[in-house]
Amino acid sequence: MFHSTSSVLGISLFATLASAQLVPLVDKHFAYPDGIPYQADTDIGVRGGQAGYNRCNATTEGQNSLCQTSFLNSLSDFCLWAPINPNSTVGDVEGQMVAWCSQPGHGARTIPAGTLTGLQFTKTPDYVQIVGFLTQNNVNLQPDDFGGEMDPHGADLRGNPLGGLMYSNAFGTNKNAYTQVIEWHNFIGSNAFCLKVCDPAGPNAAQYCQHIYDRIGCAYNAPNNAQNNVFESCLGDNQDFPGVYVENGVTKTYTQPPESLGPISTIPYVARVPASSSCTPFQSSALFAAAATVLPPATTSASATASITASGASSKPTSRAGTSAAASASAPKPTQTGNDASTLAISSAASILGVVFAGLFLA
Ligand SMILES: *[C@@H]1O[C@H](CO)[C@@H](O)[C@H](O)[C@H]1NC(C)=O
Ligand SMILES: *[C@@H]1O[C@H](CO)[C@@H](O)[C@H](O)[C@H]1NC(C)=O
Numbered sequence: 446m447f448h449s450t451s452s453v454l455g456i457s458l459f460a461t462l463a464s465a466q467l468v469p470l471v472d473k474h475f476a477y478p479d480g481i482p483y484q485a486d487t488d489i490g491v492r493g494g495q496a497g498y499n500r501c502n503a504t505t506e507g508q509n510s511l512c513q514t515s516f517l518n519s520l521s522d523f524c525l526w527a528p529i530n531p532n533s534t535v536g537d538v539e540g541q542m543v544a545w546c547s548q549p550g551h552g553a554r555t556i557p558a559g560t561l562t563g564l565q566f567t568k569t570p571d572y573v574q575i576v577g578f579l580t581q582n583n584v585n586l587q588p589d590d591f592g593g594e595m596d597p598h599g600a601d602l603r604g605n606p607l608g609g610l611m612y613s614n615a616f617g618t619n620k621n622a623y624t625q626v627i628e629w630h631n632f633i634g635s636n637a638f639c640l641k642v643c644d645p646a647g648p649n650a651a652q653y654c655q656h657i658y659d660r661i662g663c664a665y666n667a668p669n670n671a672q673n674n675v676f677e678s679c680l681g682d683n684q685d686f687p688g689v690y691v692e693n694g695v696t697k698t699y700t701q702p703p704e705s706l707g708p709i710s711t712i713p714y715v716a717r718v719p720a721s722s723s724c725t726p727f728q729s730s731a732l733f734a735a736a737a738t739v740l741p742p743a744t745t746s747a748s749a750t751a752s753i754t755a756s757g758a759s760s761k762p763t764s765r766a767g768t769s770a771a772a773s774a775s776a777p778k779p780t781q782t783g784n785d786a787s788t789l790a791i792s793s794a795a796s797i798l799g800v801v802f803a804g805l806f807l808a
Contacts (some may be wrong), residue, residue, distance in 0.1 A: 469602035470609075475499075477612050477623035481514065486608030490601055495608035496529065496541035501552025508739065512553035514610045515544045516623070517642045520566035520678040521732040523547050523575050525556065525638055526595045526606060526631050527584035531742050534586065535593040535634055542595055542606040545584045548735045557583045557741040558733060565671035567681040567721055572653050573615045574641040574681075576663060576671035581636050583741035592634010594666075596656040597627070616644045628654035632663050639667035652686040658701050660709060668716040676727045682719040690714040 467488055475481045486495040497511030505512050515524040526542035528535075535542075544553035547561065556579075564577035582588045597604040597611070611626040628650040629642040643650035658666055666687045670679075685691075688699045692714065702709060 467602065470597045470604035470607075471602075471627055474625055474627070475610065477625065481610065484608055485513075485610055486603055488603065490603065492540050492601060492603065492607060496606065497543050497608075499608060499610050501544070503552065505552040506549060508554050510543065510552065510554045512544045512551065513542075513606055513608055514551070514553075514612065516546070516551060516612050516614075517573055517575060517626070517629075517640055518614050518620075520564060520575065520676065520727065521547060523566075523640065524551060524553060525579075525584065525633060525640065526609065527554075527581075527633065528586060531585045532587050534590040535595075536590075539593055539595055539605040540599075540603075540607050542609065547733060550735075554584075555736050555739040556733075557739045558737040560584065560741065561729065561733065563671060563673035564676045564729075564732075565669060565721070565724075566678045567669070568615060568679070569681045569683045569719070571647040571649060571683050572641050572643040573613065574639065574667055574669065576637075576639040576667060576669040578637050578671070578673040580741070581633065581638075585742065586633070588636075590634055592632060594656070594659040595631040595633075596629065596654075596659075598656045611642055613642050615642075616646065628656075630654050630656055630666060632666060637663065639663035639669065641667050649686070652689075653683065655687040658687050658699075660701055660704070661712065665712070665716045668718040670718060670721050676729050676732060677724040678727070679721040679724040681721040684719050685717055687716075690716070 467490075470485065473485050475485070481499050483498050483500050484495045485499050488494070495513065497513040498505070499512075499514045501510070501512035501514050511529065515526065517523045524544040524546040527545045528538045529541060529543055530538075544551065545556045546553045547556055549555050560580050560583040562578045562580065564575060566575045567573065581590065581592075586592070595605045595609065597609065599605050599607075611629045612623040613626050614620045614623050616624050624645060626642040627645045629640070631640040632638060641654055643654040647653070655666070663669065668684055688701070690697055690699065697714075699712065699714065
């Protein structure tokens with residue numbers, strides 16, 4: 446119903462290849478925790494089988510975990526999708542990502558202490574979102590990977606990662622009650638990330654957590670006020686639906702061009718950054734004390750340190766920065782100066798356009 450041209454083509458291709466019984470991942474609903482099966486995806490398709498499992502507990506906890514059940518609860522309690530093995534790229538392993546969590550307790554891997562260098566959690570009427578800066582090499586991504594999008598769709602409807610499930614306790618008043626989130630998206634790359642999970646009780650969850658704009662990054666899919674070296678939990682207004690904008694009083698919908706047409710050379714609008722409010726600042730040491738004993742991969746941490754300095758200090762989160770160090774360095778990087786929405790809206794556009802003109806979009 447909400448697929449891009451390329452996805453539609455993919456679906457017709459896969460429809461002939463996949464078994465008629467394939468149930469799309471977004472139609473698989475499991476109560477937490479007892480309803481969760483060992484694997485949400487038991488199919489073997491052209492992309493193989495599910496890489497990990499969904500029943501995650503104390504037995505599966507640790508840095509070798511293959512847990513594929515994720516959470517976004519709060520500023521201090523969330524998981525990102527990241528690779529199983531060191532030195533990977535999103536484009537290569539998006540179907541096999543596993544959960545890396547900000548704290549132990551979810552039967553998953555823990556994001557090593559010091560990896561997250563700035564975070565903004567925002568709760569709005571229709572979704573919760575966390576956006577931040579990280580040393581992505583510490584979660585098994587190549588330092589210069591410009592990344593891509595994970596969501597519960599994909600051309601074969603099995604999700605990225607295959608079988609990946611998402612839960613949250615942010616939508617009710619009971620912090621012990623986890624709701625399965627049906628619609629979500631997570632971009633990671635260029636040492637930044639954004640993760641938005643939409644309230645399944647909301648009427649527009651699929652639109653706010655739209656998944657068809659996978660080439661235009663966080664600035665268009667999750668426009669935000671996140672700053673490096675700041676850790677804050679905020680309330681906020683809803684964004685516009687990704688891809689929807691108003692020009693001269695007319696509401697328009699952007700169509701992301703297919704990759705066959707080459708790099709995206711221009712985007713006709715700047716995504717509005719909604720106001721955030723009631724922001725509560727935190728020290729990262731207070732947020733992630735429990736992660737302090739988890740060390741990053743020893744062999745690759747040195748290059749990651751240099752990378753976060755170059756990327757995190759001066760650029761907005763966007764999942765599209767460059768396919769090589771040289772190209773990344775040549776892309777214009779805006780300077781973030783504060784929490785002013787209009788400034789940041791322009792910064793977002795400059796960042797994504799810098800990316801665009803460098804011609805560096807993920808296949
Ligand atoms: C813990 O998780 C593993 C791996 O998914 C599973 O095999 C095992 O049954 C789980 N244990 C319990 C008590 O649920
Ligand atoms: C990471 O992978 C790239 C490309 O495959 C390779 O050139 C590089 O040597 C690898 N780095 C490490 C630390 O393994």
